[in-house]
Amino acid sequence: MRTKTISGVNVPAALREVGRLMGDDALVLRTHHTGAGADIVVTTSDEVFRFGSLLRNSVPRRKSGRRPRVIALVGPTGSGKTTTLAKLGLSEHAFGWGRVGLISLDTYKIGALEQIQTYADVGGMPLELVRDPSEVPGVLSRYANCDTILIDTPGRTPRATATERSWRDTLKAFEPDETHLVLSAGVRLHVAESARSDYSDLALTHSLLTKLDEIPNEAGVAEVAAQLGLPANWITDGQLVPDDLHEASDRIMAAAFRSGVTDSRLELYG
Numbered sequence: 001m002r003t004k005t006i007s008g009v010n011v012p013a014a015l016r017e018v019g020r021l022m023g024d025d026a027l028v029l030r031t032h033h034t035g036a037g038a039d040i041v042v043t044t045s046d047e048v049f050r051f052g053s054l055l056r057n058s059v060p061r062r063k064s065g066r067r068p069r070v071i072a073l074v075g076p077t078g079s080g081k082t083t084t085l086a087k088l089g090l091s092e093h094a095f096g097w098g099r100v101g102l103i104s105l106d107t108y109k110i111g112a113l114e115q116i117q118t119y120a121d122v123g124g125m126p127l128e129l130v131r132d133p134s135e136v137p138g139v140l141s142r143y144a145n146c147d148t149i150l151i152d153t154p155g156r157t158p159r160a161t162a163t164e165r166s167w168r169d170t171l172k173a174f175e176p177d178e179t180h181l182v183l184s185a186g187v188r189l190h191v192a193e194s195a196r197s198d199y200s201d202l203a204l205t206h207s208l209l210t211k212l213d214e215i216p217n218e219a220g221v222a223e224v225a226a227q228l229g230l231p232a233n234w235i236t237d238g239q240l241v242p243d244d245l246h247e248a249s250d251r252i253m254a255a256a257f258r259s260g261v262t263d264s265r266l267e268l269y270g
C-alpha cells in the first residue's frame with residue numbers, strides 16, 4: 001500500500017496540511033510524534049482497496065494434474081515456521097480437513113526433527129526428512145494420496161554458507177505451489193525487505209506474519225505486509241497449536257486502521 005508521510009509542527013498542523021494536499025481522499029493511518037512535531041502517515045481509499053485485493057489474491061497452481069498442493073514455509077531463524085506448519089496441518093480451517101503429509105528439510109538444527117515429529121504424531125501425519133533433490137520424486141510418489149504437502153525449512157541468516165543453503169535446491173525440486181515467507185510481525189521494515197530479497201530465488205508467493213501477540217499494537221503489521229507486497233492467507237498470534245492461526249486479510253486491514261482513524265479524520269475536518 002502506498003503511503004505518504006506529511007509533517008507539521010504538531011498533530012493539528014500536520015492534519016491541516018493533509019487536508020490541504022489530499023482533501024477528502026485522505027485516510028489517516030498513523031500519527032507519530034517526533035522531536036520536531038508530528039508525522040502523519042496517510043493513504044487513499046483507492047490504495048486501501050488495492051492493498052485488500054493484493055492480500056486476498058489467490059495464487060494459481062503452478063503444476064496441473066498433480067494432486068497434493070505443495071506449500072513451503074521459509075524465513076529467518078525462529079520466525080515460527082515449524083510451529084506454523086503444525087498449525088496449518090492440524091487446523092480444520094487450514095488443511096486439517098484433509099490428508100496432510102509433512103516434509104522437513106531441516107537437517108541442521110539439533111532437535112528439529114523431534115519438534116516436528118511431535119506434531120506429526122499428534123495429527124497422525126506422515127513425516128519425512130529430505131536431504132537431497134534426488135529424493136524428491138520418491139517422496140512425492142509416497143505422498144501421492146495426500147491433499148496437501150507442507151514443507152518445513154531451516155532458518156538461516158543471510159550470511160549462511162553454501163552448504164547450509166543447499167536445502168534450497170531440494171525445495172526447488174519440489175516445485176511448490178505456494179512459498180510463504182514467514183516473518184515475525186514485529187520486524188523492522190528494512191529487515192522485512194532484506195528477508196524478502198534474501199529468499200527471492202525461491203519464488204515467494206505469500207507472506208505469513210507471526211507473533212502478532214508479541215507486538216504492543218498491531219498498527220505496524222499492515223506496514224510490514226505492505227512492504228512485502230505479497231498476498232497473505234494467514235497470520236499467527238500465539239504459541240497454541242493449532243488455535244493461534246487466523247485468516248490474514250481482515251486482520252491486516254483492521255491493523256491498517258488501528259491508530260484511531262476516526263478520531264484523526266474528525267480532527268482533520270474539525
Ligand SMILES: Nc1nc2c(ncn2[C@@H]2O[C@H](COP(=O)(O)OP(=O)(O)OP(=O)(O)O)[C@@H](O)[C@H]2O)c(=O)[nH]1
Nearest residue numbers: 077078079080081082083155210211236237238239
Ligand atoms: N508468541 C508467539 N510465539 C510464537 C508464535 N509462533 C511461533 N512462536 C514461538 O517462536 C519460537 C520459534 O518457533 P519455531 O516454530 O521453532 O520457529 P522456526 O522458524 O521453525 O525456527 P528455526 O527452525 O530455528 O528457524 C517457539 O518458541 C514458538 O513457540 C506466535 O504466533 N506467537
Ligand SMILES: [Mg+2]
Nearest residue numbers: 081082106153
Ligand atoms: Mg523450525
